[in-house]
Amino acid sequence: MRKVIALAAAALLMTLGTASVARAGAPDPQLLRTYQPVTHFDPQEAFGPTAVQSFIGDSALEQLIGGHWVVVDSDPGPGGLPENGTFRLNQTPCSPSASIGGLGCYRTSWDAWDGGSVVYGRVAHLPDATVLQYWYFYYDDVYSYQYPPSDFIWQAHEGDWEVVNVVISTDGDPVETAYSQHCLGQQRAWAETPRWRETHPIVYVALGSHANYFAPGPHQLNTRCIPPQALFLLGQAGLPLPVDYAFPGGVTAGPPQSANDVTTIHDADPHSQAWVRFPGLWGEQQWFHASFFGTVPLGDSPVGPAYHDVWQAPLATIASWPLG
8 A cells, every 4th residue: 555655646746846947948749748638529520630741642732823722732741831822722523612612522621631630739939928839720611501411502612720829927927818719719828728637728629610618508790700791691581699509528638647639749940840831821711601692602711820910920919809
């Protein structure tokens, strides 16, 4: 019994020591491991965060030439993507203009890749703070107005980048978290952030849209992130504003022992990872569908992490997000 107690005490001291070193200014990989989020997915969710290699390998690289998208590489790789010009990755043979945003096709493509659960970690050392960023990539973004997903009203695009931020003060202590949601996000003080084992933020991922929330359940979408055309159609049809659905009970993913799936942290350093420098779109055109109106193009797929405001100006962008 004494041996068991001694081993448990040693393990506890090792855990406390690791957390203490991380707060005191540990190497970047240790910081990212110490504060890695635990993500909870809705039971209806079709996707998990994955490695970019599979999506790039399944895509054609297209360039905008003379107003038309032209295939310039039918088999691109993550190390050979262009670093300037107007390009996009077009996942083939799926299309977000298909029924329910092509959900079934993209799920089949994702299933064919057994790359495991992945998050891309980045540490931004700033004069006033250190910001840990956890970038999640999904094959597809299909927001459905109804739960579970249906062909009634939806918005879809290929490729989806979302981020969870942990802000560390100059004293080395976590002070704030900030979760991406559609065109904005939400911020919350560290003391009020739900956590696993004190240092790992808990994130509830909305079905299809992969917006990140501090609590489970339905969440009203910020109207600033809803296209005016969609607001008009909903108003004309007498329908309520859309909500995100992030119900508990689905797959969980995160660091070892925290979840069903272990999420591996990969490097998002633009100096060593060429794909981070790709300025193009991660997918073909975005589409909006209403069964009483039809399917119409509505914007583009997202750009990569390095071209988001929260990457380029983390603290200023987080400060512009409402409290969650």
